[in-house]
Amino acid sequence: MNKLTTLMCIAGLGMLVACSNSGPKSSEDSEVLQARIDSLQQMLDDAYKPGLGEFMSGIQVHHAKLWFAGSAGNWKLADFELGEIRETLDNVEKYCTDRPEVNSMPMIRPALDSVGKAVGAQNPAMFKTAFVLLTNTCNNCHRVTKHEFNVIKIPDTPPITNQVFTK
Numbered sequence: 001m002n003k004l005t006t007l008m009c010i011a012g013l014g015m016l017v018a019c020s021n022s023g024p025k026s027s028e029d030s031e032v033l034q035a036r037i038d039s040l041q042q043m044l045d046d047a048y049k050p051g052l053g054e055f056m057s058g059i060q061v062h063h064a065k066l067w068f069a070g071s072a073g074n075w076k077l078a079d080f081e082l083g084e085i086r087e088t089l090d091n092v093e094k095y096c097t098d099r100p101e102v103n104s105m106p107m108i109r110p111a112l113d114s115v116g117k118a119v120g121a122q123n124p125a126m127f128k129t130a131f132v133l134l135t136n137t138c139n140n141c142h143r144v145t146k147h148e149f150n151v152i153k154i155p156d157t158p159p160i161t162n163q164v165f166t167k
């Protein structure tokens with residue numbers, strides 16, 4: 001045998017071995033595989049996913065922190081809190097696809113952009129106006145999604161006492 005033939009023989013043998021070792025050999029094997037897939041699917045279905053209300057409760061805290069940070073001219077913290085709201089809204093769109101209310105989410109984006117501009121410009125007057133717009137938009141979405149009884153307002157006192165909001 002020359003070198004090429006030897007190589008081809010080895011490759012051929014390799015393929016034979018590979019073929020005989022892979023893929024279901026019988027219907028019994030495919031049943032085992034199907035059972036595996038079903039149990040993995042079940043595990044995925046049972047995996048914990050926060051609900052829309054839990055995401056909203058997180059957004060509620062960030063909304064309040066954003067207000068106290070921005071009002072104190074703590075723009076770095078305000079920018080961070082705004083980012084947290086955006087991230088949570090992204091997660092709502094990713095994980096709450098079973099909730100038709102999520103279709104109304106785009107309405108909040110321009111209000112968030114206005115707050116972002118005010119924070120970027122470090123402008124207290126712009127920040128107040130944009131924050132009012134943001135809060136009204138939270139409520140507008142609650143109205144269109146028939147959750148108008150969840151009324152959001154500008155907070156009077158910091159939501160949390162173990163964090164510093166001033167600069």
Ligand code: HEC
Nearest residue numbers: 052053056057060063101104105108138141145147150152
């Ligand atoms: C896409 C529309 C939409 C937008 C925008 C939205 N919400 Fe909501 N929100 C909902 C829906 C729907 C619920 C009811 C969730 C549920 O069924 O548990 C809710 C519930 C809430 C709750 C009650 C949560 C609870 O379980 O106690 C709070 C607080 C809340 N939202 C805050 C906010 C704030 C603050 C904003 C604005 C920064 C906001 N939401 C923007 C749709 C929206």
